[in-house]
Amino acid sequence: MKDKLFAFFEPLWQFIDNGSFYREPFRWLYVAIAVLNLLFPLVAIFGAIGSGVFEYIPGKVIFALILIFILMIALGIMSFVLWINRQKKLKELLCEDNEFVAIPMVSHFIQTVGEWLGFYIGLFGCVASLLFLLFGGSEMMNQLGGASLLPWGTGVVMIIMYPIIGFLIVVSxxxxxxxxxxxxxxxxxxxxxxxxxxxxxxxxSEAPAEASPAGEE
Structure with missing residues (x-):
């Protein structure tokens, strides 16, 4: 009876020991984040349309806003591809004889977050700052709520600084x-x-001991 009880739970212990217990939740987390990156631009677009913001802003700002939405869609697709690509590589991290399995999962997640956040901030900050500069500067930024999108501000300097900040985030x-x-x-x-x-x-210890050589007379 005792042996049957242990055998019943053995698959569960194997599931934990071989790393699947840690790997599978992370894989689903990666997929969820990838899907959210696809949905976020759509939510932002429909939210802007539903708020009626296009009725109160000039034509050049509307054009810039459309370009920003296109940029967000492109970054959403890029982020989706990144997270799915990294999700497929999770299985390669663990070997059968690995004693420590949680650390590789967490480190891979940290690396992926850094890549995603760095690319997002670097590209979006650079292009959005350029659009703010070309289509109205601070006035356009206030109309579109740019302070929340670009917390470090806009301007010629930030067009260069955002890619640098993004690169530093990726490296960190x-x-x-x-x-x-x-x-x-x-x-x-x-x-x-x-x-x-x-x-x-x-x-x-099991090997037979070799006979010691006889001394010469």
């Missing part, structure tokens, strides 16, 4: 992820070496 996310990944790699390597030493020790 990658650096933090690699630190976690290095810890997991070192720990897993140490565990493998320890297991090999432990497996080799009994084999050496």
């Amino acid at each position: 996310g990658r650096l933090l992820a690699e630190l976690y990944r290095a810890m997991a790699s070192i720990a897993n390597s140490a565990k493998r070496i320890s297991n090999r030493v432990a497996d080799a020790a009994p084999a050496e």
Whole structure:
């Protein structure tokens, strides 16, 4: 009875030990974030149309707003592709003999968030700042609520600064992820070496002792 009880729960323990318990929720999280990135531009567009904002702004601002919406759709598609691509690579992170499985998952998530946020801020900030500059500057920014979209402001300098900020976010996310990944790699390597030493020790003890050579007279 006791053996049957342990055997009944064995698949659950295997599901946890082989990393699927950690990997599968992250894969679904990646898919959910990817879908949200596709839906966000549509929600923003329909929200702007429903608010009647086009009735109170001049034609050049409407044109700029349409360009910003197109930019948001393009970034949404890019973000969707990024998260789906990274989701497919999650399975490659874990090996069967890995002792530490949660750290690679978290580090990969941190890296992906850094890439997504960096590209989004860098591209959107640069192009949107350029549009604000070309089609009305601060007046257009106030009409479209640009302060919430571009918290660091707009201008010629920010056209250059937003890509730099985005690049630094990507690098920072990658650096933090690699630190976690290095810890997991070192720990897993140490565990493998320890297991090999432990497996080799009994084999050496069972080997027949060689006869000592007779001394010369």
